[in-house]
Amino acid sequence: MFCYQCEQTAGCTGCTQSGVCGKSADTARLQDELTGALIGLARATESNPATQNTYQTIIEGLFTTITNVSFDDDAIIRQIEKTHAAKEELVPGCGSCGAPCGKTEDYDMQQLWNDNEDIRSLKSLILFGLRGMAAYAYHAQMLGYQDDEVNDFFCEGLFKVGYENTMEELLPTVLKVGEINLKCMALLDKANTESYGTPTPAVVPLTVEKGPFIVVTGHDLKDLELLLEQTKDKGINIYTHGEMLPAHAYPKLKKYPHLKGNFGTAWQNQQKEFANLPAPALFTTNCLMPPKASYADRVFTTEVVAFPDTVHIGEDKDFTPVIEKALELGGFAEDMEFTGINGGNKVQTGFGHGTILSVADKVVEAVKAGDISHFFLVAGCDGARPGRNYYTEFVKQTPKDSIILTLACGKYRFNDLDLGEIGGLPRIMDMGQCNDAYGAIQVAVALADAFGCGVNDLPLSFVLSWYEQKAVCILLTLLHLGIKNIRLGPSLPAFLSPNILNFLVENYGIAPITTPEEDLKALLGK
Numbered sequence: 001m002f003c004y005q006c007e008q009t010a011g012c013t014g015c016t017q018s019g020v021c022g023k024s025a026d027t028a029r030l031q032d033e034l035t036g037a038l039i040g041l042a043r044a045t046e047s048n049p050a051t052q053n054t055y056q057t058i059i060e061g062l063f064t065t066i067t068n069v070s071f072d073d074d075a076i077i078r079q080i081e082k083t084h085a086a087k088e089e090l091v092p093g094c095g096s097c098g099a100p101c102g103k104t105e106d107y108d109m110q111q112l113w114n115d116n117e118d119i120r121s122l123k124s125l126i127l128f129g130l131r132g133m134a135a136y137a138y139h140a141q142m143l144g145y146q147d148d149e150v151n152d153f154f155c156e157g158l159f160k161v162g163y164e165n166t167m168e169e170l171l172p173t174v175l176k177v178g179e180i181n182l183k184c185m186a187l188l189d190k191a192n193t194e195s196y197g198t199p200t201p202a203v204v205p206l207t208v209e210k211g212p213f214i215v216v217t218g219h220d221l222k223d224l225e226l227l228l229e230q231t232k233d234k235g236i237n238i239y240t241h242g243e244m245l246p247a248h249a250y251p252k253l254k255k256y257p258h259l260k261g262n263f264g265t266a267w268q269n270q271q272k273e274f275a276n277l278p279a280p281a282l283f284t285t286n287c288l289m290p291p292k293a294s295y296a297d298r299v300f301t302t303e304v305v306a307f308p309d310t311v312h313i314g315e316d317k318d319f320t321p322v323i324e325k326a327l328e329l330g331g332f333a334e335d336m337e338f339t340g341i342n343g344g345n346k347v348q349t350g351f352g353h354g355t356i357l358s359v360a361d362k363v364v365e366a367v368k369a370g371d372i373s374h375f376f377l378v379a380g381c382d383g384a385r386p387g388r389n390y391y392t393e394f395v396k397q398t399p400k401d402s403i404i405l406t407l408a409c410g411k412y413r414f415n416d417l418d419l420g421e422i423g424g425l426p427r428i429m430d431m432g433q434c435n436d437a438y439g440a441i442q443v444a445v446a447l448a449d450a451f452g453c454g455v456n457d458l459p460l461s462f463v464l465s466w467y468e469q470k471a472v473c474i475l476l477t478l479l480h481l482g483i484k485n486i487r488l489g490p491s492l493p494a495f496l497s498p499n500i501l502n503f504l505v506e507n508y509g510i511a512p513i514t515t516p517e518e519d520l521k522a523l524l525g526k
C-alpha cells in the first residue's frame, strides 16, 4: 500500500505497511481501486454528459476515501461497483467492450504513486483537495443544495489526475480546486444557514446530565436534526462532540431542549473518552478511529462512515438502534462535570460571519481606536502529535489586545480558556466547523474593504493546523485568494515535493510553525 494523504503519515513520508490511522493495506488498495474507478467515470464524462447519478457517485466515492471515514472493505467494494454501474449508465456496454477505446478505463493509481515527484505532488494536491471538497458537497446535498459548477469540477479535476500533464498545466488546476472549493463552502454555508438559521453566540456546557444520552459527532447537521426529532420526548439527551459543537449556535437546532451540551474534545481523544461512556456515539462523518473492544458495541455510523461489525444507519435514517442503545445503557447515575483540556467547564461557539459582520462597525472602530491590535485565525484540525501543544501556547501568548478567530476541531486545544473580552466581544471567537472557513474569509474581505486595503495588508495572521483532506482544499482556497504568509503545522504535508514547497514559499510565503514566541514576533513584526 501507499498512502500519504494525512498529517500523521508514517515517518512523515507515507504509510506502506498499514495506516497509522488504522487502515489496513487491503483497505488502502480498495480505496485506490475506488479512486481509479472514479477517474474512469470522470473520463467517461468527457464525451457523455454527466447525470445526477454521476455526480452523486463521484462525491460519495471521494468522501469515502478521506482519512478516518471508511474502514469497511465491503462498503468500499459496493462503492466501486456503484461507480462502474454509473459508468455503464453513461456509456452502455463500455465495461464489456471487446475493442476498448482507452478513454473510459479505470485509472491505475500506481501510475500516480510512481510518477515524477513534482507531478505526483501536484496531482496529490488536486486529488486530496477534491476529496475534502466532496465532503462539503455531500453535506450540502443532504440539505438539498447543489451547484453545477462544483459538480462539474469534480469530473474535470479527476480527469486531470488521470491524464499525462506537465507541471505548468497542473498548477492552474491546483488553484482551481481552491477557487471551486470556495464556491462549495459558500454553498454549504447557504444550505446550513437557510435550513437552520444564522448562528448566534452560544455558551455550551461540558456537563453531562444524568440519564440516557447520545453523543453525536462529525459535521452533518441534517443527521443531528433527524436524531433530535427522533429522540424528542423520549427522555434522552443529546450531546455534540468534535466538529458537531457549532450546532448549538443554529436557532433551529438549539430550540430542541434535549440538545444539552458538548461531550469530549477533538477526534484523537475518542478512544480514551468513549471507553467508559454509558451511551452510544453516532459518527456522521470523520474522524472515526478504529473503536476499541471496550466500546465498539456503542459505535454507530451513518452516511459513508463505516467500520466492520459496527451498526450502520442507512439512508432511511432510522436511528432506532442508537436510541435503544441509549435507553439500555441508561447514561450516568448523577450529573457529570467534565472539563476541556485546560480545565474550563464550558465553551463558546456561534461567532460565524453573520454575527461578526453584524458588529463590523464596532470591530472597525476598535481597531481604529487601538483597542484591537491584531487578529489571528488560529484554525484547522487537531491530531495526536505532541507538537500540537504549540497552538495552545500560541493562543495563550497572543497580546491581550488581539482577537483569536477559530474554527474546526483544532480549537479544542484552547476553546475552554477564558482570555477575557474586548469591547464586549470574547477574545476567542469560534466561527464553527472547518467548512466555516468560508465565514472567516468573508470577515477578512469585509475588514479589508472597511480599511480600504487588501487582506494581506490587514493586521491579520493565519496560523493553521492541518490533519486531513478538508484542510487541503481550504488551504488551496486561501492560496487561490492570494493570502500570504500562512503558518502551517504541526508538520508540512508529505505530498509537497521540495520543488512544489519552494514554489509555495516563494509565491505565498507559506512557512512551517516554529515556536509560539518566534512566530508571534515575526507575525507582529517585532
Ligand code: FS2
Binding pocket: 242, 243, 267, 286, 287, 380, 381, 382, 408, 409, 410, 433, 434, 435, 467, 468, 470, 471
Ligand atoms: Fe477535525 Fe476530523 Fe473538520 Fe477534520 S474532526 S480533523 O474531519 O474536518 O476538522
Ligand code: SF4
Binding pocket: 003, 004, 005, 006, 007, 008, 009, 010, 014, 015, 018, 019, 020, 021, 022, 023, 028, 067, 068
Ligand atoms: Fe497513513 Fe494517513 Fe493514509 Fe491513514 S490516511 S494510511 S495515516 S497517510
